[in-house]
Amino acid sequence: MVAGDGARRRGGHDAGARAVTRYVLRRLAFAVPTLFGILLVVFLLVHLAPGSPVSGAPDAGRRLTGRAAEEMRRQYGLDRPLTERFGMWISRVSRLDLGESFVDHRPVAVRIREALPYSLLLNGAALALALGIAVPLGVAAGGRPEGAFDRISGAALFALYCMPSFWVALLLQALFAVRLRWLPLLGVASDAAPGGAAGVLDRLAHLALPATCLAYATLAFVARLVRSGIVEASAGPYVLAARARGVSRRRALWAHALPNALLPLVTLLGLLLPALLSGSVIVEKIFAWPGLGRLYFDSILSRDYPVILALSLLSAAATLAATLASDVAAAAADPRVRDGTVP
Amino acid sequence: MTAAALPAARRPTAPLPASGRVALAAVVALWIVAALSPLFSDRAQAIRLDERLLPPSSSHPFGTDDLGRDLLARVIAATPISLVIGLVSAAVSLGIGFAVGATAGFFGGAVDLVLSRLIEVVLCFPVLFLLLALAALLPPSPLTVVLAIGVTAWPGDARYARAEVLRIRQLDYARAAAAAGASTPRILLRHVLPNALSPLIVSAAFGVGWAILAEAALSFLGVGLPSPAVSWGGILAAAPAYIDEAWWLALFPGIALFVTVSAYNLLAEGLRAATTSQGSNP
Numbered sequence: 001m002v003a004g005d006g007a008r009r010r011g012g013h014d015a016g017a018r019a020v021t022r023y024v025l026r027r028l029a030f031a032v033p034t035l036f037g038i039l040l041v042v043f044l045l046v047h048l049a050p051g052s053p054v055s056g057a058p059d060a061g062r063r064l065t066g067r068a069a070e071e072m073r074r075q076y077g078l079d080r081p082l083t084e085r086f087g088m089w090i091s092r093v094s095r096l097d098l099g100e101s102f103v104d105h106r107p108v109a110v111r112i113r114e115a116l117p118y119s120l121l122l123n124g125a126a127l128a129l130a131l132g133i134a135v136p137l138g139v140a141a142g143g144r145p146e147g148a149f150d151r152i153s154g155a156a157l158f159a160l161y162c163m164p165s166f167w168v169a170l171l172l173q174a175l176f177a178v179r180l181r182w183l184p185l186l187g188v189a190s191d192a193a194p195g196g197a198a199g200v201l202d203r204l205a206h207l208a209l210p211a212t213c214l215a216y217a218t219l220a221f222v223a224r225l226v227r228s229g230i231v232e233a234s235a236g237p238y239v240l241a242a243r244a245r246g247v248s249r250r251r252a253l254w255a256h257a258l259p260n261a262l263l264p265l266v267t268l269l270g271l272l273l274p275a276l277l278s279g280s281v282i283v284e285k286i287f288a289w290p291g292l293g294r295l296y297f298d299s300i301l302s303r304d305y306p307v308i309l310a311l312s313l314l315s316a317a318a319t320l321a322a323t324l325a326s327d328v329a330a331a332a333a334d335p336r337v338r339d340g341t342v343p
Numbered sequence: 344m345t346a347a348a349l350p351a352a353r354r355p356t357a358p359l360p361a362s363g364r365v366a367l368a369a370v371v372a373l374w375i376v377a378a379l380s381p382l383f384s385d386r387a388q389a390i391r392l393d394e395r396l397l398p399p400s401s402s403h404p405f406g407t408d409d410l411g412r413d414l415l416a417r418v419i420a421a422t423p424i425s426l427v428i429g430l431v432s433a434a435v436s437l438g439i440g441f442a443v444g445a446t447a448g449f450f451g452g453a454v455d456l457v458l459s460r461l462i463e464v465v466l467c468f469p470v471l472f473l474l475l476a477l478a479a480l481l482p483p484s485p486l487t488v489v490l491a492i493g494v495t496a497w498p499g500d501a502r503y504a505r506a507e508v509l510r511i512r513q514l515d516y517a518r519a520a521a522a523a524g525a526s527t528p529r530i531l532l533r534h535v536l537p538n539a540l541s542p543l544i545v546s547a548a549f550g551v552g553w554a555i556l557a558e559a560a561l562s563f564l565g566v567g568l569p570s571p572a573v574s575w576g577g578i579l580a581a582a583p584a585y586i587d588e589a590w591w592l593a594l595f596p597g598i599a600l601f602v603t604v605s606a607y608n609l610l611a612e613g614l615r616a617a618t619t620s621q622g623s624n625p
Contacts, residue, residue: 030460033460034460034463034464034467037460037461037463037464038464038467038468041464041465041468045473045476045477045480046476046480158605158608158609158612159601159605161608162552162601162604162605162608163597163601164556164559164560164563164576164597164600164601164604166559166560166563166576166579167579167593167596167597167600167601170579170582170583170586170593170597171590171593171594171597173583173586173593174586174590174593174594178586178587178590179590185586185587271466274466274467274468274469274470274472275469275470277469277471277472278469278470278471278472279471281469281471281472281475281564282471282560282563282564285564286583296472296475297475297564300475300476300479300480300566301479303480308476311472312468312472312473312476315468315469315472316464316467316468317467319466319467319468319469320467323467
């Protein structure tokens with residue numbers, strides 16, 4: 001993606017592809033112990049906590065006693081030693097068997113599959129919103145560092161970064177749903193959901209506030225990253241050369257500086273996933289959105305261990321895969337990454 | 344290596360920028376409010392059902408809550424809890440982070456490889472997933488909240504400390520100390536730590552802002568401090584139920600939270616600007 005190395009890249013295509021393969025293999029080798037660490041942390045997290053699922057949270061109001069508790073303990077293997085349970089769990093997970101929920105005795109996979117589309121919709125919308133605004137904003141601010149726009153947007157982004165999402169969510173509800181009545185207060189769709197285009201519009205209206213709440217922190221983070229990338233890249237000789245050839249300022253920024261400024265963003269894209277999921281817990285609770293964040297929070301309150309285990313494992317593994325993918329994308333785009341010259 | 348090539352033992356320090364000085368004043372003011380808050384605790388606890396959910400007025404500048412308690416007094420009374428929990432959690436996080444990061448950076452090799460994987464593992468989890476699991480599954484207490492925040496936040500500090508120690512241990516004075524026969528703990532404590540201190544203070548200041556937000560999120564979700572302790576997040580937890588009649592319940596505790604977090608983050612940015620040498624990283 002570095003401007004001006006086209007000839008070299010064409011000439012050394014095979015060598016480049018081999019280097020990428022080597023890099024991918026090395027990253028994969030590092031990912032194996034990380035994955036094991038994730039499995040271990042997830043397992044220890046719920047199994048070392050006092051208060052077994054049989055006794056339940058003190059306020060959960062579904063305490064089991066005597067024979068029923070004994071039966072449940074045996075059924076879920078809670079009477080076995082820790083290492084044995086870890087082994088059993090790993091072997092089940094590797095067969096993609098996530099067990100069944102303590103709460104409604106349905107397979108965990110089914111419960112996750114029910115919540116997943118809502119999460120994908122909300123997180124996808126938030127990510128699109130964040131990137132769609134953050135990149136142009138970062139380019140505009142970084143194009144004239146310390147200019148009026150840079151200073152104002154910098155202060156605004158800093159403020160966004162310091163705002164708790166549950167506060168913003170409540171204020172948006174109070175303003176747009178209660179006072180102005182422009183948007184629905186919560187939920188995914190109206191009870192009497194209209195069909196066709198009106199139905200889509202109804203769903204979009206329900207999506208607007210939660211997606212905004214989830215997006216703004218990521219937006220602030222990405223915009224600051226793009227801005228500093230643009231400032232750094234604009235100082236590069238290739239941008240100066242492009243300007244000297246008569247390329248317009250706008251084109252020099254967007255076509256020459258931006259691709260290089262995006263590289264650090266590509267390597268961080270994987271880490272946006274856990275940040276979004278974190279935000280989902282709060283946003284989905286406030287807006288009664290039946291996604292994974294809500295499912296996780298409910299499972300925590302009811303100590304539904306199989307669901308807690310599955311969700312934390314899946315989210316961490318997904319993050320690992322996403323970081324891996326973004327590292328590989330960065331390595332494919334920039335030879336300096338796979339050479340180790342740029343972290 | 345001539346004597347002239349030896350770097351200065353400490354980085355040059357510029358004065359705190361204006362925004363940082365304002366932030367420092369705000370942080371000091373907040374701690375003064377916290378110190379004076381016991382004066383308001385009676386008023387914060389006075390339940391008056393004939394005055395429930397009153398909008399802001401001259402007698403109740405922030406309005407009243409669902410039990411008729413004065414919201415301004417409640418927000419003031421919650422100040423020390425939010426500040427202290429934030430500070431202590433950030434200290435726990437910095438302690439774990441520095442221990443892990445400095446060890447990885449100083450020893451390198453296999454130690455670094457293992458500890459770096461550990462950092463990576465923790466970073467893979469959504470922060471709030473870990474926080475919730477720890478805060479809700481351990482018995483509710485201030486210690487649980489502090490530990491939960493510290494145990495989830497440390498990887499950031501660790502990465503910072505690792506990079507810093509890695510940089511310093513290759514500088515001439517650290518190598519000279521090693522050549523002169525100084526022991527490893529001595530090099531770490533006498534030479535590396537003092538020089539890594541200023542970036543670590545910056546990291547800690549950011550950490551306090553983050554920890555205050557984390558505590559507020561936990562209390563808002565109902566798994567924070569056990570009652571009767573009330574933090575800003577705990578006051579906000581009552582807001583959703585009355586969102587269609589009492590907007591002030593949501594607005595004012597959030598402003599306190601926002602001002603505090605901004606002050607700490609702005610102070611951190613100011614400290615960073617003052618401690619990084621001119622021109623290297625604006």
